[in-house]
Amino acid sequence: MLILTGIIYILNRMKKQSYIFLLVLLLALSACKYRHNAFEVIGKNRMPDIFPVLHQATIPPNIAPLNFMLNDSCNSIEIELQTSEIFLVESFIGNKVKFSQKQWREILNQSSGDTLSITVYAIIDEVKHKYDPIHLYVAPEPIDDFLVYRLIMPGFQTWNEMGIYQRKLSTFDEKPILNSKVMPGTCMNCHSFAGKESEHMMLHLRENFGGTVIKTGDALKKVHTKTEQTFASAGFPYWHPSGKYIAFSINSVRQIFHAKGHVRAHALDMKSDMAIYNVEENDFFTSPVISSDESFEAFPCFSPDGETLYFVTAPAGELPRDQTEMKYSLVAVSFDPHTGRTGSRVDTLISARETGQSVSIPRVSPNGKLLLITQFDYGNFPAYNPEADLYLYNLETDDYYALDKVNSNDVESYHTWSSNSRWIVFSSRRRDGLYMDAWIAYIDEHGKGHTPFMLPQKDPEFLKHFMFSYNIPELVKSEVNLNPYDIAAVARKTEGEQAGYSISH
Amino acid sequence: MKLISNIIRYINPVLVLMSGVMLFIFWRKYFAESLSYREQLQLFENTWIYFRKHLLFQGGLVVYLSEFFIQFFKFSILGVLIASALLMCLYYATFSFLEQVSTNRLNILFSFLPVFAYTLLLTNELYSLAGVFAFIITLLFARLFVCIKNFKKRYLAGIVLIILLYWFAGGAFIILGLLMVLSELIKSDKNALGRNLIFSVLLLSGMILIPLFARQFLFHDTLLQSYLSSAYYKVPVLFPLELKIVFLLFPAIVILSYLTKKLKLLSDSFKSLSSLILVLLVWCVLILATSHSETEIARYYGNMVYTENWDEIIAEAENGFPDNDEIHLAINLALAKQGKLTSHFFSIDNLKPVFHLPYQRRGMTPLIASDPYYHAGLINFSQMYAAESVSSTIDQKMPVRSAIRLAQTYVLNGQFSIAEKYLNKLKNSLFYRKWAKQTLQLIAAGEEELLKYDEWNTKKQFMLKEDFYYNKDQLHLAMIFLLRSNQSNHFAFEYLMLHLLLEKDFDSFLNYLRYYRNMEYVETPLYFEQALAYIETLRPGIIDAYSFVEVSESTIQHIQRYAMLYHTNNENDREKLKAEYANTYWYYLHFK
Known part of the structure; x- marks a missing residue:
């Protein structure tokens, strides 16, 4: 009461200018990082309970600040950040640690190939609670600059808001490539790039103004891919x-x-076939090898040299009756880029009959050595199979193994390689079993997966409130120079070209 | 004469008071439930982040203001009061501006035109209350503009106000621009005509360019929405004619006011009195010519389901209702909840057995769609329909009713971290905070603590123990699964047995009577008695075989009389049959 009376007295005596000075001073003080001189330090002898989890993750030297929060409440946090070259102490008000981007960049620049230790002190009532340090390993190889993904609510059948966005991985900048604001009522999905280059891109539009939009260089076109011969x-x-x-x-x-x-x-997948689309000639080609009535073929993937086409296949079945019996094998067929034709011999790399498991979404590393797949109990859409895990198939040695450090008890699904074959980004429901998050993992030169971390967010609490899933993460080397209005204009204002179709026997 | 002169003198407060009362009656009588329903379609969070989110898009401030007030619509009387008061504020803002531009006794009448128009628009749920705020702010800005005497300051203020209004209220900036131009042209002297014309051209050009600039550098949106914003109409690809008329009404009344002032054909007293009479006449016509729309009645039933007023639903249904699936669903649900489905279904005229709303690809999934599944114990399907409602809202807002249901289903499924997402949002609301906080505390304490509370324990007990796939055409099978999981699931039993009776599937009916004892009925459900009495006529000995279902002597006598009337070919007896037995299962068996 006495203090309050004193404040009122001082305020009454102050002139207008003084008020402004006081206000500026208060603002300046509040902008400063909180410094706290605690009296006592108590060792907790355990790791801090933080979100997102970071301990022992391997991180790229060009990643955005890995901000995190303590799940326990505290007045403030002090951290000691240490590498072989650096030692610094930072304080933060509340339970969130948010690094400045500039400082973080400097730290990573000096820590490439080094271990980064972060010791967290939670300050509660003038007592410092010291936790065991979090260790991060900064790999020397950078990750590709941009990640493209779709944001959509994990709904059932309907949707009202979605968008395909690109995120610069060294910052928190996110830009829309296309979203429901620009094209209301249009479903957009399956964004894909040629060889990690953003110059060649495609995405499907469904419902309003449906079609497939293909970008080659600066040219955009809309194609109708449903033909008389395809279902x-x-x-x-x-x-x-x-x-x-x-x-x-x-x-x-x-x-x-x-x-x-x-x-x-x-x-x-009630039924599936495959076809190869010639972008220049606007024509589909298929053959019985990749499109057969006796089997289902899905999830194609070309090798980096373009001479092999990988895909998954299973004998045709009746669904949903045979749902749990549908197990897909990983196979390969040769492809002639000059003629655009597939070979006639199919090689089986992973036989579902032998493993008793199903594989899906094959993706060959850009160096052509490793093939990343999702393996699960049945079917070819792993998004709802909690047992779905990531596996690597070594194309040189034919070794085939689970990425134990990368996998979790919940779904690991769609994945993408970085152009240097050292990083993968994959979607996983491990956080709560419903929302798909983008996770980043390092794959070393021996093909071993390291502890992954979540796509960093400016506000570490962001994902706790965010109602959207990160869908189909795709890494690209450079920014996608595509204005959402350009895609909308092509989709709305052009009729779209009807694709042709031919079959070889 | 003195009375008339007094009326003329106090015409404005008199009209405002009377119109306020008329508006109140109009909303209260015909659209109170629809207003209340608006509250269920949003989840207003009292947080800085929520406010900031609204400041980041054009029109966001008025959307925020409308959401703030709509949260009080949970109590329909408050909804009626707020809507009425806001529309009267719109009148005052319009009148105040008109008086500044062109003093005219008819301004009272003209100022009511936007109120009439937007009142009618607001009866349609697709039109937003944010529009009222937008128009009020527009008129206040316009008034501020005309009050500035110095033309340089006025022009500068005009540009600033236009930009501010564009960001705060979206499309209303067009109205403001037009009002500014008109006021300049009307109020300025002849010497300033050239200057004003240049200002007008610049202003109008700026109005065209501002949204184009904004959509290129500040946000991404359709061209239409870049100009209009989401503050007026929920369907983002449309700018309905009615709304265009309202937009044009504001400049139109300025012109009207100016022209009628110039004409000087009518006396001021006549203008005032005729305004009073006309305004009151319009209100009277609005009140007398409007009737309860089917949508309003559906909202009434939907709101009663939301508040679980089961008895009130049944009582109301007995007075008749329109043929609407949501209403049928609500009545069936209420009957099943009260254990009366198998004793009252045929006594409610024209009631159809709508036990669920089939999924529709187009349009919003009704909020009520998840309710029957939730009360039956089909938690995953309830969650599915609640999520479908969230994913199909036209304006992409989170309906609070669905958010609560989603939180409940995730809690019941033990997916606490997902439930927390919804509960944390609800925790920021005014009226659901307490429940959300309590639930958060319970789930933090763990399932054991949760099960100490009836709300959760009862629902948990009724949850399924076996899995199967959703099939909208085989809902009765879902009820069988529910009964296999918990043989005391009264709700599932009621739904299943009525379904079997309606299907005239006596074998299955008799088969599932095995669950009857678990239900602990105080009285034998009437249609069970009637069905058994009827089956007895086909298969003698059934009543004895199912002696645990008591068939009263009166039912036996009734079926004998029914049989007698049914077997005669006399027209009079057929009429008697209908009069006496239309509400029985027997009548349904033979004639429906």
């Missing part, structure tokens, strides 16, 4: 590294919804 529009794509072809699977997808349990739905 649906083109689905999951993979660009040929030359940018001349796109391999597609054509799927008839149906969802089923569970009455009980945490796995609320499954997507069933």
Whole structure:
């Protein structure tokens, strides 16, 4: 009461200018980072309970600040950040640690190939609670500059808001490539790039102004991929590294919804074939090797030299009756980039009959040595299979193993390689079983996966409130120079070219 | 004469008071439930982050203001009061501006035109209350503009106000620009005409360029929305004619006011009195010519389901209702909740057995769609429909009713971290804070603590023990699964048995009567008695075989009389049959 009376007295005696001075002073003080001189230090002898988890993660030297928060409440946090070259102490008000981008960049520049230790002190009532240090390993190899993903609510059948965004990985900058604001009522999905280059891009639009938008250099065109010979529009794509072809699977997808349990739905591929689209000639080509009535073929992927086409296949079945019996094998067929034709012999790399498991989403590392897949109990859409894990197939040695350090008890699904073959970004539901997050993991020269970390956010609490999933992460080397209005204009104002179709026997 | 002169003298407060009362009656009588429903379609968070989010898009401030007030619509009387008061504020703002530009006794009448127009628009849920705020702010800005005497300052203020209004209120900046131009042209002397024309051209050019600039550098949106914003109409690809008319109404009344002042054909007293009479006449016509729309009645039933006023639903249904699936669903749900589905279904005229709303690809999934699943114990399907509602809202807002349901289903499923996401949002609201905080505390304490509370324990007990896939055409099978999981699930039993009776599937009906004892009915459900009495006529001995279902002597006598009337070909007896037995299961069996 006495203090309050004193403040009022001082304020009454102050002139207008003094008020302004006081205000500026208060603002300046509040802008300063909080410094706290604690009296006592108590060792907790355990790791801090932080979000997102970071301990022992391997991180790229060009990643945005790995801000984090203590899940326990505290007045402030003090951290000691240490490498072989650096030692610095920083304080933060509240329970969040937010590094300045400039400072973080300097730290990483000096820590390449080094271990970064962060010791956290939670300050509660003038007592410092010291936790065991968090260790981060800064790999020397950078990750590609941009990550492209779709943000969508993890719904069931309907949607009202979604968007394809690109995020600069060294900062928190996110830009829309296309979203529901610009194209309301249009579903957008399956963004894909040729050889990690943002110059060649495609994405599908469904519902309003539907079609497939293809960007080659500065040119944009809209294509209708449903032909008289195919039972649906083109689905999951993979660009040929030359940018001349796109391999597609054509799927008839149906969802089923569970009455009980945490796995609320499954997507069933009722039927699937594959076809290769010639971008210049606007023509599909297929052959019985990749499009057969006796089997389902899906999720194509070209090798980096463009001479092999990988995909997954399973004998045709009746769904949903045979749902749990549908197990896909990983196979390969040769591809001639000059003629755009596939070979006639199919090699089986991973046989579902032998493993008793199903594989999906094959992706070859840009150096052509490793093939990353998702393996799970059945089907070819792993998004709702909690047992789905990432596996590596060594194309040189034919070794095949799970990425134990990368995997979790929940879904690991879609994935993408960095152009230097050292980083992967994958989607995972491990945080809560529902929301897909983008996770980043290091793959060393021996093909070993290291502890991953989540796509960093400016506000570490952001994902706790964010109602969208990170869908189909795709790494690209440079920014996608595409204005959302340009895509919308092509989609809205052009009729779209009808693709042709031919079959070889 | 003195009375008339007094009326003329106090015409404005008199009209405001009377119009306020008329508006109150109009909303209260015909649209109170629809207003209340608006509250369920949003989740207003009292946080700085939520406010900041709204400041980041054009029109966001008025959207924020409308959401703030709409949260009080949870109590329909407050909704009615706020809507009425806001519309009267719109009148005052319009009148005040008109008086500044052109003093005219008819301004009272003209100022009511936007109020009439927007009142009618607001009866449609697609039009936003934010529009009222936008128009009020526009008129205040316009008034501020005309009050500035120095033309340089006025022009500068005009440009600043236009930019501010564009960001705060979206499309209303067009109205402001037009009002500024008109006021300049009307108020200025002849010498300033050239200057004003240049200002007008510059202003109008700026108005065209501002949204183009903003959509290129500040946000991404459609061309239409870049100009209009989401503050007026929920469907982002449309600018309805009615709204265009309202937009044009503001400059139109300025011109009207100016012209009628110039004409000087009518006396001031006549103008005042005729304004009073006309305004009151319009209100009377609005009140007398409006009737309860089907949507309003559906909202009434939907709101009662939301507040779980089951008895009130049943009582209301007995007075008749329109043929609407949401209403049928609400009544069936209320009957099942009260254990009356198998004893009252046929006594409610024209009630259809709508036990769920089938999924529709187009349009918003009704908020009520998840309710029957939730009360039955089909938690995943309830979650699915609540999520579908969230994902199908036209304005991409989070409906609070669905957020609560999603939180409940995730809590029941033990997915606490997902439930927290919704509960943390609800914790920031005014009216759901307490419940959200309590639930957060419970889940933090763990499932054991949660199960100490009836709200959760009862629902947990009814949850499924076996899995199956959703099939909208086989809902009765879901009820069988529910009964296999918990043989005391009264709700599932009621739904299943009525379904079997309606399907005239007596074998299954008799089969599932095995769960009857678990239900502990105080009285035998009437249609069970009637069904058994009827089956007895086909298969003698059934009543004895199912003696645990008591069939009263009166039912036996009734079926005998029914049989007698049914077997005669006499027209009079057929009429008697209908009059006496239209509400029985037997009548349904033979005639429906």
